[in-house]
Amino acid sequence: MVSRPNDPVDKILAQWARERPDLDVSPMGLIGRTTRLANYLRKAIGQTFAEFGLLPGEFDVLATLRRSGSPYQLSPTELFKSMMVSSGTMTNRIDRLESSALVRRIPDPGDRRGTLICLTDKGFELIDAAVTAHVANEHRILEALDDSEKEALAQLLSKLLLSFEETP
Numbered sequence: 001m002v003s004r005p006n007d008p009v010d011k012i013l014a015q016w017a018r019e020r021p022d023l024d025v026s027p028m029g030l031i032g033r034t035t036r037l038a039n040y041l042r043k044a045i046g047q048t049f050a051e052f053g054l055l056p057g058e059f060d061v062l063a064t065l066r067r068s069g070s071p072y073q074l075s076p077t078e079l080f081k082s083m084m085v086s087s088g089t090m091t092n093r094i095d096r097l098e099s100s101a102l103v104r105r106i107p108d109p110g111d112r113r114g115t116l117i118c119l120t121d122k123g124f125e126l127i128d129a130a131v132t133a134h135v136a137n138e139h140r141i142l143e144a145l146d147d148s149e150k151e152a153l154a155q156l157l158s159k160l161l162l163s164f165e166e167t168p
Helices: 008-019 024-052 056-067 076-085 086-100 120-142 149-163
Strands: 102-106 111-119
Touching: 008 024, 024 056, 024 120, 024 149, 056 076, 056 086, 056 102, 076 086, 076 111, 086 102, 111 120, 120 149
Parallel strands: none
Antiparallel strands: 102 111
């Protein structure tokens, strides 16, 4: 086994091992580290979004529209399903983005009762700049890992994620 430096979670695990030697608390280490990392990641990523005047959810809407390809429009249902949020949350995000002229609602030519959410030119320019900065930030965040470590971590995280997402 390769030795590694101790992190704050190691202290917690040692305390539990001392107090409850009958329990295998190793899952606490994995989940505790993942939770702590998620908090650090959320903060670091949120700072980049804030540089563009965006909240994380707003970035997600704009990025979803941008990556959908030309003509950069989706129905509100397609948006909220792809982002796993409620329709009410999606409506609030769309309202905020529309008031900033980053998206607009247009009639859906395929459903006269429906609307589409369309990325404006201003929204397109903003999300292109924001996603460029976001990807650069993510590269910086992962600098501590070499390419093989990143690949191994990606495979393990994918396996764990699928165990949740494939469960009905």
